[in-house]
Amino acid sequence: MTAIEKPTVIIIGRPNVGKSTLFNRLVGKKLALVDDQPGVTRDRRMGDAEIAGLEFTIVDTAGWEDEDPDSLPGRMRKQTEVSLEGADAALFVVDARAGLTPLDEEIGRWLRGQDVPVVLVCNKAEGKAAEPGILESYSLGLGEPLGISAEHGEGIADLFTGLWPIIGAKAEAAEAAAELEAEMDDEDLSGPLKLAIVGRPNAGKSTLINRLLGEDRLLTGPEAGITRDSIAVDYEWHDPKTNETREIRLIDTAGMRKRAKVTEKLEKLSVADARRAIDFAEVVILLLDATKGLEHQDLKIAAHALEEGRALMVAINKWDIAENASSLFNGIREALNEGLSQVRGVPLFAVSAKTGKGLDTMLSAAFEIREAWSRRVPTAALNRWFDDALAANPPPAPGGRRIKLRYITQASVRPPRFVVFGTRLDDLPKSYERYLVNGIRAKLGFDAVPVRVVLKSPKNPYDSNRGGGGKFSGGEGRD
Incomplete structure (x- = not known):
């Protein structure tokens, strides 16, 4: 599938039924010449049309005439026939005051044999004189005339x-x-990387930042809970891969203990401040203590970061004193995949704030995951993947009624958010939604980035209960 374009609607009818007048009315300006003399329009003319917010491309065509194919009117008719190819809908215009003619009936028969949906339009229908012509047009077999x-x-x-x-x-x-497309260049990756360091008390968050800065910028010590405010420090990091200097805004946060253990008012405020720091970060590093491993509270902190749509990484600190290092690393990896099933494969690093081990690798990965978190997928590539995903695993048909998924588009970045348009979406199983989310991650380069998918049914502006319908999936919370 190519990039999503506005639907195309073609106007068809015999000469002088008001096709160009309708074209001008829909585009809101006089683009097409209009005259009582038939056959004024000879070439297809296209314009941008809108009705009550419904936008589409409208195509005005030459009047359909029953002439020799090699004559000028015959060649004009051929142009009209060709223009129907690839159209999404056709407006078949007849003259309500004149009533049906044999040529109208011929056009109607031809349209019934085409695959393009037809809307029958009785023009010049003002006043009672048009009523017989409107009733007569039912005989064309193209549905209710407008x-x-x-x-x-x-x-x-x-x-x-x-x-x-x-x-x-x-x-x-x-x-x-x-x-x-209009917002493609809005997200600027040239600014400082906003990197929040979070974790339980005494995991070594402030020590890690001091190591990066090369100075005792933040107060540290064996006592848990020394850091109370979220501290932001601007840092210039030399990337050994590219030999470039890159800007980082490091955000140190208060240790986040289990809610039941947070009793002092000051600590409650500190934890709330840490949560706000997550909200404003681009990438969040959850720092674990290698001597304590992964605990349930760590998973809760990680889940909160993902719910807020942040790009998440996990670093195991104090690796220089870790026991059974290989077993510890593999155990934490397995526990993360099980505990954070909505985002499998979160980047995991072994580091030491004391010796500096693994810090450059971790920071390099932080820039890479921010890039993925900010990525837009071209519409054409996105819909090619979507078509392949539907072909490989079509949506189910509960009760024998098909669920139709029509289009997908990326609504935003940071985190990546996608909108799927279709019908009967309330019946789509959660398992199929997970299939789409996992496919987006695996095939479109988002890997461990939190991805959000919204299912949206068409909305009718004239529906008193309008709102479009739609539900969210992806496991990271609702916008």
Whole structure:
């Protein structure tokens, strides 16, 4: 699938039924020449149209005439036939005052044999004189006709009712994609990396930052809970890989103990401050104590960072004094995968704040994960993956009714957020939502980054209960 474009709607009809007048009405300006003389329009003309927020590309075509294929009118008819290829919908316009003609009936028969959905439009329908022509048009077998007056703007809103079920989902996806393209350059990765160090008390957070800075910038000691405020320190790090100097804003936070153990008011404020630091960070490093391993409180801290949509890394500190190092590392890796099942494969590092072991590797990975956290997937590549994912594992059909997933678009970054458009989404199993989330991570380069997926059904602006419908999946919390 190519990049999502606005749906295309083609106007078809015999000469002088008001096709160009309708075209001008929908685009909001006089782009097409209009005259009582038939055959004024010879070439296809395209414009951007909108009805009640429904945006699409409208195509005006030459009047359909029953002439020799080699004549000028015959070649114009061929152009009209070709223009229907690839269209999402057709507006078949007849003259309600004149009633049906044999040429109208011929066009109707041809359209019934095509794959493009048709909306039957009775133009010039103002006044009672048009009623017989509207009733007669039912005989075309193209559904209920919509009576409008393109010249006076009457009944144009009714076109929304006819077009929305056909092109609404694609129009919404195209609108979202266009907004994203306009914001492609908004996220600046040239600024300092906002890196928060979090963990239980006495894991060595302040010691690690002091090691990076090369000075005793933060107070440390054997007593737990020395750090009370979240301290931000600007740091210039020399990247040994690129031989470049990169800016980092290091954020030291208070140790976060189990809620039941936090009794003093000051400590409660400190923990709340640490949680706010997570909210403002780009990458969060959960620091573990190698002498204590991974505890349930560590998993709760990690889960909070993921719920806030932060990019998460885990570092095992005090590696220089770790016992049974290989077994410890593998045990923590397994526990993380089990305890953080919503984001498997969180980057894990062995470091020593005392000796400096592994710190450069950890910081280099922090920049890489921020890049993934900020990544936008081109619409074309995203929908190619989406088509492949649906082909490999189609959505189920509960009760024999198909769940249709139509389009996907990336709504935002930091964290990556995707919107899937479709119908009957309330019946989509959680297991299939997890299948999509895992596929996005595995195939589109997001790996351990928290990914959010929102399922959205088309919304009808004329529906009194509108709101579009939609549900969230991904395991990291709701926006």
